[in-house]
Amino acid sequence: MCGVFGIENNDKAASAVFTGLLNLQHRGQEAAGTAVYNCSSKTLRGCVGAGNVLNVFNNNAAATAISGNCAIGHVRYATSGKSSLQNAQPFIFNTKSGFIALAHNGNIYNDKQIAARLQKSGAIFAHTSDSEHIMHLVEREKGSLIEALPKALAKINGAYALIFIQDGVMTGVRDPYGIRPLVLGKLGKSYILASESVAIEMSGGEVLRDIAPGEIIAIEKGKIKKSFIFERKKNYAPCIFEQIYFASPASKVCGKTVAKARMEMGKLLARQMKDIKADVVMPVPDSGVFAALGFAKEAKIPFDMGLVRNHYMGRSFITPDQKVRENIVRIKLLPIKEKIKGKRIILIDDSLVRGTTSGKIMRLMKSCGAKEIHFALSAPPVISPCFYGIDTPTKKELIAHNMTTAQIAKFIGASNVNFITLPNLIKAAQGTKCKTFCAACFSGKYPTGIKI
Amino acid sequence: MCGVFGIENNDKAASAVFTGLLNLQHRGQEAAGTAVYNCSSKTLRGCVGAGNVLNVFNNNAAATAISGNCAIGHVRYATSGKSSLQNAQPFIFNTKSGFIALAHNGNIYNDKQIAARLQKSGAIFAHTSDSEHIMHLVEREKGSLIEALPKALAKINGAYALIFIQDGVMTGVRDPYGIRPLVLGKLGKSYILASESVAIEMSGGEVLRDIAPGEIIAIEKGKIKKSFIFERKKNYAPCIFEQIYFASPASKVCGKTVAKARMEMGKLLARQMKDIKADVVMPVPDSGVFAALGFAKEAKIPFDMGLVRNHYMGRSFITPDQKVRENIVRIKLLPIKEKIKGKRIILIDDSLVRGTTSGKIMRLMKSCGAKEIHFALSAPPVISPCFYGIDTPTKKELIAHNMTTAQIAKFIGASNVNFITLPNLIKAAQGTKCKTFCAACFSGKYPTGIKI
Amino acid sequence: MCGVFGIENNDKAASAVFTGLLNLQHRGQEAAGTAVYNCSSKTLRGCVGAGNVLNVFNNNAAATAISGNCAIGHVRYATSGKSSLQNAQPFIFNTKSGFIALAHNGNIYNDKQIAARLQKSGAIFAHTSDSEHIMHLVEREKGSLIEALPKALAKINGAYALIFIQDGVMTGVRDPYGIRPLVLGKLGKSYILASESVAIEMSGGEVLRDIAPGEIIAIEKGKIKKSFIFERKKNYAPCIFEQIYFASPASKVCGKTVAKARMEMGKLLARQMKDIKADVVMPVPDSGVFAALGFAKEAKIPFDMGLVRNHYMGRSFITPDQKVRENIVRIKLLPIKEKIKGKRIILIDDSLVRGTTSGKIMRLMKSCGAKEIHFALSAPPVISPCFYGIDTPTKKELIAHNMTTAQIAKFIGASNVNFITLPNLIKAAQGTKCKTFCAACFSGKYPTGIKI
């Protein structure tokens, strides 16, 4: 998961990217950066750094000080083991058609095969991220960027939302299944491309539409130069985890506000669990809040907040002492004892992947005297890994791959565990713009035809 | 506002302070620090830094690496204009009885008079914070720390919760009116002193009791050496803003959980506003959440979240561009349009001081199509400045000092503005341990006898 | 100008590179870095940073903490305008034969043509330094690194000393004219490659020999696997500026200690200037010291130090105030007035390129009362730019391209200016291992056949 943002025809393009990325910060806190094209000096300059957007842009005068009219930015999700700085995007490359910058959200499944084929004919890779592959493939084709892209992307099995800058032209691309999101907006005389609608609206702009699956759009000086579908698959398959977890509740995804989709997940979960008696519905904040509101409304059980999130713990938290580590979940989630004590609680979280965090939450609530914990999840059991950019573990680490629901409940210490059904999830996620989804992590069916 | 934490008789005292301060981080993000006494080497070493606890302790190996058995820590609230580093606490002083460390939450009203008197007889001040005054006064008295403190503190008009370390003894003090909070807890063989109960519980410890108004307590090697009331005023007057805004909802203040007190504020507001028709109750997150839950329950109007907080904006946010500044409230609070559009909304926030932020929120909600905004505050009108440690502005900047409620509503753009009454606030805040409060900012009556 | 260092078969390879680079620090202070191969884990990891070696290695735990047996390092010379961090070496690339690291000292003349040709067939460049070109060319050839190198390097017109690491093999390369230096040494069971002999000796190692012009040498596990001349030009043409300025006086270049070569430059200058009467010979420290010693001895005129260098001014010096800028030469060079006042001085510096610094030095010495300043340079007039890695300006900025010697003297304010003749310089620089040199900057004759 990452976030991308681009704006063109704007005298303060770097500042606009800063604001845009602040509203996409929830999509990644490992690294951030920008690349800015200046139409007068015809230069493309970049600045990247480790950490969140405020760190990178506030600490580094260079970032917002780069003057230019067309800029893209990127926030990178924390993944383990790889150098954050080396892979911080946007990447800038010098190519046969000059300098070009690239920001990528997504993941390429056949990256190793592509790399091997490219390397065989002499390609060298300066980054360890698979985003560089796209640039290689483009440059192996003839013609301009938008001529080369369809041929290059035909070789890729994967998910991508891309924004390029070259010579003052901002080009956006979305993969043929539309797995990763990309939204078009307008702010005054400038077009914006962003991972989520919230980043356009919070910049003061207006959302125009989703970039279509398989669409390439090239924008220059406030005009859409060209827009076409280079390849479109029958099955539109946007990642359903956006609605469950990634997207901001204030964003519209597939034509439906995420907060609303989550409330419907809660509502449908409530119908699934109508036989369970409980005193209160509580979310694991923040991701479970809207599903819990929807559940409570449907079930007519009071909504309450029994856990409060300590928002000062970033993802960069490093424990000074081994013994402190067990306490982290306690530090991130503060319980309000008397709201928990003696209660039969429906506790709502977004998903259950490995089960370790859920186990800690159950122990925390029991230590506060919870009588029953009916654990409800607005995602079905995760049984297959994601190859499209979400950092899920391998099959054998997926608790739902190894255990029945009853076993999971026992393992984590819940009274019972209740997953939303996949049909119900899809029903909740469906908006006016899209009825089908990639739900490979729940179904094992990969839209791009991956067999595992 | 600041937070203090101390622990003794603990082999990992510096790590314990780190964990403790993480849970008090909401009380101040400007600076943080620790001072650690090592009983073997008989040394007292400190480490302070600008920024939040994670920055200071993670970036600075020294902080958690200081080995020792008795440690105190401090988080400092952002105030403008003064050097954050120079005033970061704990302070360490070399005195007639050796090295001593001090962490202070509160404010001294007669600091200038005290300083002038002290300076006249030769005292020099190395910090610009008034906490240094206390140390000066103590050292001008005869006897040990606990012998000197009563005489020294008799000269102070103000509010304070203090923790000292000297020679492995941790000493806690609370002002005679109990304006600032200080709680005693136990973790295994160690005693803890902390500004809030949540910091004790989240460290795995057990809350014992509030330090009494006017109490001095000295603890050493897991034993309470001495505890006595050096001076107690008739009127116990803990700051009521703890319940309204400062304290964590998970803390117990005056014997009542803060979340519960806030729900009661909401309930009583609902009774005050029972004639208002509305479709939904919404909080300004995060501080308005529990009052909104209480209001919704009482008024039987649905609770919903129409505004979502972007938690990645710290207080250290510096805008790169003047024009961006107007957008900041938009960046900190993301609206969910369809929850707002066409609705008659009861919007609940904690307090209204200058009115500028509230005005921005009203404009934001109106731009999303809110039909009516009935603005409800879980604090009465702020009409007098605080001299006890809360960063309120001067009288003329206080909107409620200058306008009627109707004028305020017009000024900020709300359909109407509804302050909780002071009696109702007090009713909501009262717990088993305390029935009276300092509410000087609402009443102009200062418990320590300040006339303005 | 840059410096490179490599060591293999050494359990503390990263530490050894640190020590080695410290002794090459005079060759570049803009950036530094290392890449380390671990034979057990079969991983290649790197760490680079802006600033000098101590900054990069001391501030960054990662640098010396990378465990491995085979490592290379690089120091980068300060050049203007380009991002220091993006071009900090060693570069690490992922190629058809796996990860490979590269450190390069030198410059490619036909880089733009090579890039254009490579880009045309799809190559993308992630750095703006020309060192990446070499890797591209290698990867376009068949076979292993040492099989591909001769074919790849045949396409390059330029100067280079290269060290690669791949799979635990350290490979060194020197260009066919031997323009840039590369020396082979041994330390226990480890081979070392370094830009200068001093870095080998100061590491406790023994200097074996210069890598020959056009030689490729591959070393693994303490054994020279292969060594051969891939291409050798008739005219061995090592850069004569090493003897004049770049190399450490303690290094041996071309079989002659640099300090000795500089003394001989001074001796021959003394013979050229035998008609000039003077009271004292003084160097511009540090680069003029040995030439001045040689001059004084030959001319039997006393040697003295009338200027002392302030060694705390790094190259990163940024003046806080425009008016301070004129004073910088004063801050870098402190005059000892009474050694200068009333004296007829022979002042010896290494070279005169633009004339601006020399002008400031003359004004400084005159302000101290120098009677006559006979300015002597151990380099001939610089009349042509260097295309092989030295940061000389364009022709029109070269003072000797635009003015006669008499005009230069008048311009800078010297009594007269005396350049060593090219034959004398060559005579002084000649060692047992080499009699011919690249002196293109003085003669306009470029060994690789560049016409300008």
Add this chain to the structure above:
Amino acid sequence: MCGVFGIENNDKAASAVFTGLLNLQHRGQEAAGTAVYNCSSKTLRGCVGAGNVLNVFNNNAAATAISGNCAIGHVRYATSGKSSLQNAQPFIFNTKSGFIALAHNGNIYNDKQIAARLQKSGAIFAHTSDSEHIMHLVEREKGSLIEALPKALAKINGAYALIFIQDGVMTGVRDPYGIRPLVLGKLGKSYILASESVAIEMSGGEVLRDIAPGEIIAIEKGKIKKSFIFERKKNYAPCIFEQIYFASPASKVCGKTVAKARMEMGKLLARQMKDIKADVVMPVPDSGVFAALGFAKEAKIPFDMGLVRNHYMGRSFITPDQKVRENIVRIKLLPIKEKIKGKRIILIDDSLVRGTTSGKIMRLMKSCGAKEIHFALSAPPVISPCFYGIDTPTKKELIAHNMTTAQIAKFIGASNVNFITLPNLIKAAQGTKCKTFCAACFSGKYPTGIKI
């Protein structure tokens, strides 16, 4: 050892302090800082940091950006164990007469007694440096700063050069024996006070005179308001180590240029050693250079540089690996083998304290084939510790306290060791302004009457 600099009546006072400190950087690299008084806003603001002047002033916009007309600065010498940041000067104190800043070079011998006495009457110390004592003593006296100083300083046994700023008045003080240096200069309409003349001259100013032993001078708006001798001892006793080691060779101390004094030390050493046959005179750079030049001239033995200093090793050098540590002297001093091999060398260094570094130098030179090393020191044997601000070790660590000269030669591995005699040293150091010195470290006779 530290350095102080002050300037008044100057619109760019902070920049001027920056330039001044750069020229005093050789006196201390541990920490640096400035305090600036602004006559318009009547504010006194400071900025201090760890590291050298460039680090502190370049990294910290605040330092040179503080606008004001009157500023002082300080560089702090590296000492072990104490927090560099906490003790970085200038100190700023808030006193009965307002804010006051203090920069101090020197050391107080009776600091513990003074502290004990002050603490007894209630004083608290916020720093661990003894400079704070002076401020305490001043503030215990009646009257203005210059009225209080004589009475306060009468209580101090020690050495000090002080510069204060208060309300736009710059006040300089030198101890009654003149142990620490302080020089008065003028730059346009501004007066300057500085530890060394070089800092005045390199700022473009003119040296007026040394502040006299026991003098207090108060300067305001370009006028000397008051200047008087508060106490003068018969024996003027400036520290003779300034001439031997600390001062810049370009400074004038006691009316004699330091370079000249060092040449005379060399000349007199040559006379002491006239029976020794040698091929060459070499300095240990940089501190031995001028003594070696003087020796060579007198003895008519050729001067040469057989050791070159690597100036990139700062004092902050931290070895990454225990085994590297032995190599440090090799890294700091690069030998030029053929200048050493087979030679009978007179090697000149400034002083011999513990003998460890000298031993490493001997081993280094022997490993290069030196035939004989006649080691000559421009300081007599150090037999007593310094209590006046020089970081000498305790008696038992002083090699000359424990061994005869012959034993020392054997211990370090020299052919012989030759200390300048104290009378000869004094003869060389004497200038027009001073004939007597503090030479307590050589004689055990402390001018302020310390008995050990």
